[in-house]
Amino acid sequence: MSVTFQRITLARRPSGAPVPEDFKLQSDPMPEPKDGEVLIAVTHLSLDPYMRGRMDDVKSYAPSVGIGETMTGQGVGHVLTSNADGFATGDLVTGMTGWASHACLPGKDLRKLDTDLPPSTALGVLGMPGLTGWVGLNRFGKPKAGETLVVAAATGPVGSMVGQLAKAAGLRTVAIAGGPEKCALATDTFGFDAAIDHRAHDTASDLRKAIAEAAPDGVDIYWENVGGKVLEAVLPLMNTHGRIPVCGMIAWYGGVDGDGTDRLPQMWRAVLVKRLQVTGFIIFDHWNDYPAFLNEVSPQVAEGKIAYLEDVAEGLDNMVPAFIAMLKGGNTGKQIVAL
Amino acid sequence: MSVTFQRITLARRPSGAPVPEDFKLQSDPMPEPKDGEVLIAVTHLSLDPYMRGRMDDVKSYAPSVGIGETMTGQGVGHVLTSNADGFATGDLVTGMTGWASHACLPGKDLRKLDTDLPPSTALGVLGMPGLTGWVGLNRFGKPKAGETLVVAAATGPVGSMVGQLAKAAGLRTVAIAGGPEKCALATDTFGFDAAIDHRAHDTASDLRKAIAEAAPDGVDIYWENVGGKVLEAVLPLMNTHGRIPVCGMIAWYGGVDGDGTDRLPQMWRAVLVKRLQVTGFIIFDHWNDYPAFLNEVSPQVAEGKIAYLEDVAEGLDNMVPAFIAMLKGGNTGKQIVAL
Numbered sequence: 001m002s003v004t005f006q007r008i009t010l011a012r013r014p015s016g017a018p019v020p021e022d023f024k025l026q027s028d029p030m031p032e033p034k035d036g037e038v039l040i041a042v043t044h045l046s047l048d049p050y051m052r053g054r055m056d057d058v059k060s061y062a063p064s065v066g067i068g069e070t071m072t073g074q075g076v077g078h079v080l081t082s083n084a085d086g087f088a089t090g091d092l093v094t095g096m097t098g099w100a101s102h103a104c105l106p107g108k109d110l111r112k113l114d115t116d117l118p119p120s121t122a123l124g125v126l127g128m129p130g131l132t133g134w135v136g137l138n139r140f141g142k143p144k145a146g147e148t149l150v151v152a153a154a155t156g157p158v159g160s161m162v163g164q165l166a167k168a169a170g171l172r173t174v175a176i177a178g179g180p181e182k183c184a185l186a187t188d189t190f191g192f193d194a195a196i197d198h199r200a201h202d203t204a205s206d207l208r209k210a211i212a213e214a215a216p217d218g219v220d221i222y223w224e225n226v227g228g229k230v231l232e233a234v235l236p237l238m239n240t241h242g243r244i245p246v247c248g249m250i251a252w253y254g255g256v257d258g259d260g261t262d263r264l265p266q267m268w269r270a271v272l273v274k275r276l277q278v279t280g281f282i283i284f285d286h287w288n289d290y291p292a293f294l295n296e297v298s299p300q301v302a303e304g305k306i307a308y309l310e311d312v313a314e315g316l317d318n319m320v321p322a323f324i325a326m327l328k329g330g331n332t333g334k335q336i337v338a339l
Numbered sequence: 340m341s342v343t344f345q346r347i348t349l350a351r352r353p354s355g356a357p358v359p360e361d362f363k364l365q366s367d368p369m370p371e372p373k374d375g376e377v378l379i380a381v382t383h384l385s386l387d388p389y390m391r392g393r394m395d396d397v398k399s400y401a402p403s404v405g406i407g408e409t410m411t412g413q414g415v416g417h418v419l420t421s422n423a424d425g426f427a428t429g430d431l432v433t434g435m436t437g438w439a440s441h442a443c444l445p446g447k448d449l450r451k452l453d454t455d456l457p458p459s460t461a462l463g464v465l466g467m468p469g470l471t472g473w474v475g476l477n478r479f480g481k482p483k484a485g486e487t488l489v490v491a492a493a494t495g496p497v498g499s500m501v502g503q504l505a506k507a508a509g510l511r512t513v514a515i516a517g518g519p520e521k522c523a524l525a526t527d528t529f530g531f532d533a534a535i536d537h538r539a540h541d542t543a544s545d546l547r548k549a550i551a552e553a554a555p556d557g558v559d560i561y562w563e564n565v566g567g568k569v570l571e572a573v574l575p576l577m578n579t580h581g582r583i584p585v586c587g588m589i590a591w592y593g594g595v596d597g598d599g600t601d602r603l604p605q606m607w608r609a610v611l612v613k614r615l616q617v618t619g620f621i622i623f624d625h626w627n628d629y630p631a632f633l634n635e636v637s638p639q640v641a642e643g644k645i646a647y648l649e650d651v652a653e654g655l656d657n658m659v660p661a662f663i664a665m666l667k668g669g670n671t672g673k674q675i676v677a678l
Contacts, residue, residue, distance in 0.1 A: 263601050271618075271619035280616075
């Protein structure tokens, strides 16, 4: 076994969009599993937009990553050494390994994977992003057949799950995505009824016109992944008693470009006049739903009824570039890094 | 019977806060009730903040009042002539009479009052404002014993209902009100645990400090009546899984004084990170709950367990000044105009 392992730590807090200098790839002595712990050789790491939030030193739902600490994240790997009941060498497991080649984690924080599907699916369609879409749509979107759903970041692993579940529930589904390729993916692979390229519409009002055409009966559910221009475009199109599950706001993770307009009164007015329900949620509150989700959705993925797409980078060296690109929408599908 | 009646019409659309010239008091021929209709001599008229919204020509949950049309509103009165089954001369009724001395309304849109309480209570504590507080708190505030509630415009007929119901449900209740008299009223008459004078705190951050002292465990429910400075003060104090029923936004009815800051990203971030639920509602969607409300709350009002306060102006001549004053917080308790 190698005597060192590699990990990526937070070198400094980013200002706006992260740059390579905000991270450090370093080697450290291989950790040894204590009693109840398992040493894992990581094979696949997940990259997710929420990680940008963890780089800031502000109060949030989870502690921020400290300077010099390993960047947080989920991974899949094989057990090398087990000091925990129920785990044996060679077992395929998933847990919060962080951005690292190896990790020591308590057995209670790991889940064994027993699936014929590729292990990386545990990070995407059958992992946190898939669960996020399933829980958020059912619990806070409250979809009804005949309604219209608009999803921002629609070809991402959360958005594509939301769109496919809503379509199966009888809703009209409208994707917002960046670029013609992703729009084609939204309709052809993920079955959206329409897809709109937000890059082809510079202003919120231009984008609004395109969404209005694709959603002639208005918008009943707006799945919020991004904030910014898309939110501004959709808000006036919301129908009475519309729902907005707030799952992310990637457009604002790197700060806000103000134009001197306070948009809160307009939002508040829409909430009141249209009786909207806006619900923020964090998937970490909903792990209890994970077995029910797997039970329902795993077979559909195995049967090909729910499509998924992964964008796989290779090697820990490419972790930071892949993360930076993902925050700019450069990936297509769930971003994975294979080690 | 007089051959004319008086009514107040909308003379022009206000810009910001309404002024007397926006209204016109006029005499018109007394209407005659058609088949199924009832002619009412109005004794008490209601003044409510929502009426400001009806004066604007923007899409809302209800049609705006047209230029030259009678200002909309609820009234109580006696039946003069009935062409509707179930109503006889002398019956005490309530309905949407508008700002007028007399009104012809279909019997189906009227409700007979059979109560030992003063008829004006049908416009306040046992009318739309009371129902608003009861429905909104129970359905969207979801109060739990031990939590903390903050109510803006706490001595108004909605806020005082919300505070008293929440206190009875075992919550800590914090009132925001304008001026020391209203603060005393909040604690002494309506039983709030604490009351904060928003006029004594010029900035949102000053106000926030005062609220934080009065709500040491944070805020679980913020009852939104006002928007503006109070919202900005409370938002950072919200607890995880907090609820914000949005019932009104009187601070923004007359337009917004921007300072160049876009407060929407901050709101969105709070919604996400704290998993807040923000729900706009309009009482007109919830008339079905009215019998259940009366059933539960009427006896409590009759027994003095729920206190109420009315601010009564006299005469249609004083309707407009009372409305303008109410929008500035000049009234104390439910604003009524007795004819």
